[in-house]
Amino acid sequence: MATTIETKGNALTYETIEAEAGLKAALAMSRADLVDFVRDSDLKGRGGAGFPTGMKWGFCAAEKADQKYIICNADEGEPGTFKDRVILTRFADLVFEGMTIGGRAIGASLGIIYLRAEYTYLRPHLNEVIQARRGAGLLGHNILGVEGFDFDILVAMGAGAYVCGEETALIESLEGFRGEPRNRPPFPVVAGLLNNPTVVNNVETLASVAAIFAKGTDWFKTFGTDKSTGYKLFSISGDCEKPGVYEFPWGITLASLLEEVGGTGAKAVQIGGASGVCVPARDFTRALAFEDIPTGGSVMVIGADRDILDVAENFLDFFVEESCGQCTPCRLGNVQMLEAVKLLKKGECPPEFLAAVKDLGGTMQVASKCGLGQTSPSAFLSILEGFDDEIANRAPSA
Amino acid sequence: MATTTLKQEQLRTDVEALVEKLGPGRSSLIPILTDVKRRFHEVDSESMQTIADVLDIHPVEVYSVASFYAFLHGAPEGQFVIRLCGTLSCDFAGKDAVADALKNELGVGFDESTDDGLFTLEWASCVGMCDQGPALLVNDQVHTRVTPETAREIVAACRAAAAAEEG
Numbered sequence: 373m374a375t376t377i378e379t380k381g382n383a384l385t386y387e388t389i390e391a392e393a394g395l396k397a398a399l400a401m402s403r404a405d406l407v408d409f410v411r412d413s414d415l416k417g418r419g420g421a422g423f424p425t426g427m428k429w430g431f432c433a434a435e436k437a438d439q440k441y442i443i444c445n446a447d448e449g450e451p452g453t454f455k456d457r458v459i460l461t462r463f464a465d466l467v468f469e470g471m472t473i474g475g476r477a478i479g480a481s482l483g484i485i486y487l488r489a490e491y492t493y494l495r496p497h498l499n500e501v502i503q504a505r506r507g508a509g510l511l512g513h514n515i516l517g518v519e520g521f522d523f524d525i526l527v528a529m530g531a532g533a534y535v536c537g538e539e540t541a542l543i544e545s546l547e548g549f550r551g552e553p554r555n556r557p558p559f560p561v562v563a564g565l566l567n568n569p570t571v572v573n574n575v576e577t578l579a580s581v582a583a584i585f586a587k588g589t590d591w592f593k594t595f596g597t598d599k600s601t602g603y604k605l606f607s608i609s610g611d612c613e614k615p616g617v618y619e620f621p622w623g624i625t626l627a628s629l630l631e632e633v634g635g636t637g638a639k640a641v642q643i644g645g646a647s648g649v650c651v652p653a654r655d656f657t658r659a660l661a662f663e664d665i666p667t668g669g670s671v672m673v674i675g676a677d678r679d680i681l682d683v684a685e686n687f688l689d690f691f692v693e694e695s696c697g698q699c700t701p702c703r704l705g706n707v708q709m710l711e712a713v714k715l716l717k718k719g720e721c722p723p724e725f726l727a728a729v730k731d732l733g734g735t736m737q738v739a740s741k742c743g744l745g746q747t748s749p750s751a752f753l754s755i756l757e758g759f760d761d762e763i764a765n766r767a768p769s770a
Numbered sequence: 771m772a773t774t775t776l777k778q779e780q781l782r783t784d785v786e787a788l789v790e791k792l793g794p795g796r797s798s799l800i801p802i803l804t805d806v807k808r809r810f811h812e813v814d815s816e817s818m819q820t821i822a823d824v825l826d827i828h829p830v831e832v833y834s835v836a837s838f839y840a841f842l843h844g845a846p847e848g849q850f851v852i853r854l855c856g857t858l859s860c861d862f863a864g865k866d867a868v869a870d871a872l873k874n875e876l877g878v879g880f881d882e883s884t885d886d887g888l889f890t891l892e893w894a895s896c897v898g899m900c901d902q903g904p905a906l907l908v909n910d911q912v913h914t915r916v917t918p919e920t921a922r923e924i925v926a927a928c929r930a931a932a933a934a935e936e937g
Contacts, residue, residue, distance in 0.1 A: 377914055379901050419797075421845040451896040489804075489841045490897045492910040531800055532840030534895055548799035550838040609859035609900035616901050642858070645896075672900070673857050686858045690895060695839075 377459050381616035382632070385603055386463045386579060392510065394466075394585030399472040399518050406477035407433050410581060413589040414601040419445060419537070420644060420668025421573030421743070425581065428571055431561040435569035440480040442471055442641045443565065447542060449534040450645035451690060452670035455605040456575040458617045460494055462488075463579055464501040468525055470578030471526070472515065473585060475523040478571055483525040486542050489532045498527050534694040537740045539564075539572040541696070552696050553742035574668075576605055591704040596622035600661040604669060605633045608633050610642075610677030626656040626665075635673040640680065645670035646687040647747035650680070652758040680759045684752045685713045691748040702745030702747050705736040719768035730756065778820055785824045798836055799825060803842045811887075812846035819922070840895075848883045850928045852876075853894035853907040862905035864917075868904045871918035875925050888932055889925070 398406055411426025412438050425510045432440060438722040444467060448456040459467060471483040493613060502525050505511045515521045533551045535541045540554035545566050563571025572583075580602065585590045595603045600622035606629070613634025620629065626643075642650050643660070644667040651658065651665065658664050660671075673685060688710040697703045715721035733749030740746045756763065785802055792798040802821055805814050813821075813836050815829070822829040836842045853870055854860075873879055876889050883890040899905035902914040906921075913924055 377899070377902070377912065448898055449896060452859055452900050453896070454898040454900055457898045488898075489839075490894065490907060490912075493912060529801065529804060530839075531804060531842045532895075533838065545800065546797060548796035548835065550835055607900060609903070610862055615859075646857075675862075678862070682861075683858060686856075686861055690857070693893075694895060 379454065379616050380614060381458075381608075381618045384605070384617075384619045385465055385583060386459070389466060389583045389586050391465060392469060393587075394582035395469045395472055395510065396516065397585045399516055400522070400764065403433070403477060403479070406473065409585070409589060410477070413592045415577065415580055415584060415592070416600070417574055418576035418580065418604065418668065420647075420666070422662050422666050425573065425577055427476065428561060428573075429477050430695040431559070432569045432571045434478075435562060436554060437569050439482075439566075439568045440478055440600055441565045441568060441570040442474040442478060442483045442484065443539075443542065443546070443570060443580055444471055444478045444485040444575055445537065445539065445542060445572050445748070446485050446491070446575050447537040448491070448575070449488055449532050449537050450668055450670050451687070452609055452642065452645045452672040453607045453668060454609075455607045455617045455669050457491060457494070459575050459579055459605070460491070464498055464712045465505070466582045467575055468501065468505055468511070469606070470573075470581035471725065472510065472523050474573065474578065476521060476570060477720065478569070480571070481522050481524070481694050483523065484528050484546065484565075486528050486530060486536070486546060487524060488530040488536075492529065495527055495529070495725060502527070507578060533696075534690075535696045535742070535744050538623075538744060541625065541742065542572060543570065552698050553744075555741065596658075597661050597663070599663040604660070606660070606667075606669045606671050608635075608671045608673070610673035611635065611638060611678070612673040618641065620660070622661045623659050625659050626651060629660070629671065630656065630673065633673070637676055638673045639676045640674040640683075642672040642674060642751065643667050644750075644753060645672075646690050647744065649754040650674070650683065650758060651754075655758075661693065679717075680755055680762055681713055681717045685710065685717070685754045687751045688713055688748075689745070694742065695748070699740045699742075699745050701732070701736040702740045702748060705732050705745075706748055708732055709749060716763055716766070719766040726756075750763075778816055779861055781810075781817055781877060782820050782824065784809075785821055791822055792844075794825070794826065796827065798834065799827075800839070800842070803832070803836055803839075807842055807847075811849060813842070813844040813873050814846075815844075818844070821857045827856045840892075846883065846887075848888050848890040849890060849932060850888060850908055852924075853892045853897070855895075855899065855905045856893040857896040857900065859900035863903035863915075865904040867918050868906070868916050871921045872925070875922050889930065 399659045407430045415425045416422040536545045541551040545551040560570045593601045691706040718751040818832040819829045822832045904916045905914045
């Protein structure tokens with residue numbers, strides 16, 4: 373354990389996965405079968421975007437190049453998300469096992485884990501685990517005796533930039549540049565790190581890959597819904613009795629989740645962090661799943677006594693700070709939205725200004741290059757929609 | 771000037787050693803900046819010039835990168851950088867009271883440093899301790915469930931560590 377700080381929650385499936393069972397199963401298959409196996413599991417990216425992992429690996433495997441990379445995205449910066457910290461603390465081997473399987477599948481000999489600067493205290497632990505894996509023949513040359521299968525993993529550090537969780541910004545950062553997202557295409561699977569084909573997967577995605585190879589795709593599909601297979605780790609915080617990291621199958625309703633964590637009576641739940649949406653209590657029958665409310669797992673419970681505009685203000689403060697500044701709608705739009713929230717709090721926001729800002733939010737969603745800009749208005753717009761009564765009926769302050 | 775030159779010579783040797791270890795490519799820039807920042811608590815323009823020389827890039831490129839990242843900005847920082855998490859969950863858990871306690875104890879505001887060069891106070895975007903806020907980082911170390919009282923104790927422990935170091 374790299375840190376003695378323990379996060380509570382419920383029992384995690386990762387605890388039941390036999391060490392290296394996934395890697396051994398994978399090494400008994402052909403390379404092409406590895407991609408098909410992941411495709412068959414219907415695993416979707418656990419970072420939030422939900423791109424099918426098997427498809428991503430398939431694109432990269434099809435590229436012809438001397439050098440390819442698999443990157444583990446451990447730049448867990450979405451506000452309210454901390455499940456990757458717990459996975460890296462308790463199940464780092466599983467993550468590296470997943471990376472090794474990925475390296476085999478796409479034909480990469482090097483894996484890099486990009487760890488956010490705020491988690492620097494985890495770095496010695498990760499290096500120890502990597503070193504132990506080298507010693508055990510699980511990394512290095514001819515892994516587990518498989519002739520010609522060479523793969524190693526390095527830890528690279530971020531330096532404090534939320535936008536670097538976006539995969540092309542992350543790659544820019546690894547190359548020693550400002551973490552500004554690239555235009556796509558080309559996608560990283562074609563031209564990523566140093567222009568080589570690169571797969572970027574979230575920490576939890578890679579741990580799940582190892583679990584799927586250990587237990588099989590049929591097992592994985594027994595969890596979740598038709599369109600969202602498997603289980604998911606949720607980072608639950610805010611106004612509830614038992615915050616922590618919880619595993620639930622996809623498809624759980626917000627009402628059941630709140631019951632589990634002692635958060636009944638909440639007036640709203642913010643799903644997906646600052647870039648996510650605010651769901652009012654009347655919609656707690658909705659489910660967490662790719663086909664309903666998709667999420668990377670951040671769940672912030674908002675208690676009955678909170679001012680919903682404080683929530684909007686907190687997130688917009690965050691985006692004003694974290695916008696990389698490349699795209700004008702995002703750079704300036706978030707400042708305007710923050711201004712609107714401040715006026716709304718005072719009961720002094722002219723309706724025309726509010727309408728203009730809503731319109732601007734729509735522009736930001738379509739005219740920003742990366743996910744940060746596209747999603748930054750989401751929380752505010754969902755709050756305006758869901759809490760019209762609370763906002764509109766505010767008396768002007770003296 | 772003489773002392774500055776000495777520092778730059780030392781820095782050049784150190785940066786060259788790092789490049790030896792990390793490789794001559796541009797990818798070494800962020801690890802180098804992180805290391806320089808950690809040891810000197812700032813990256814001044816002469817240091818940027820030295821790093822640029824060793825990596826064979828323009829110094830403005832070094833500035834451009836350093837100014838982008840929250841942990842690398844060039845301005846002088848205290849020996850202990852305290853970053854208090856400003857995110858919603860830590861806000862609900864009472865971060866404002868901790869912020870006030872830190873401001874009072876240190877006598878500076880956010881984005882400011884104490885005159886003795888010991889402390890810099892900053893806001894952090896989420897530090898990933900949302901289940902046990904308010905949370906803060908002191909350099910690389912994380913503290914959780916911080917109260918105004920424990921915040922003052924954390925500051926006192928830093929002061930004691932600095933005093934012990936001075937002998």
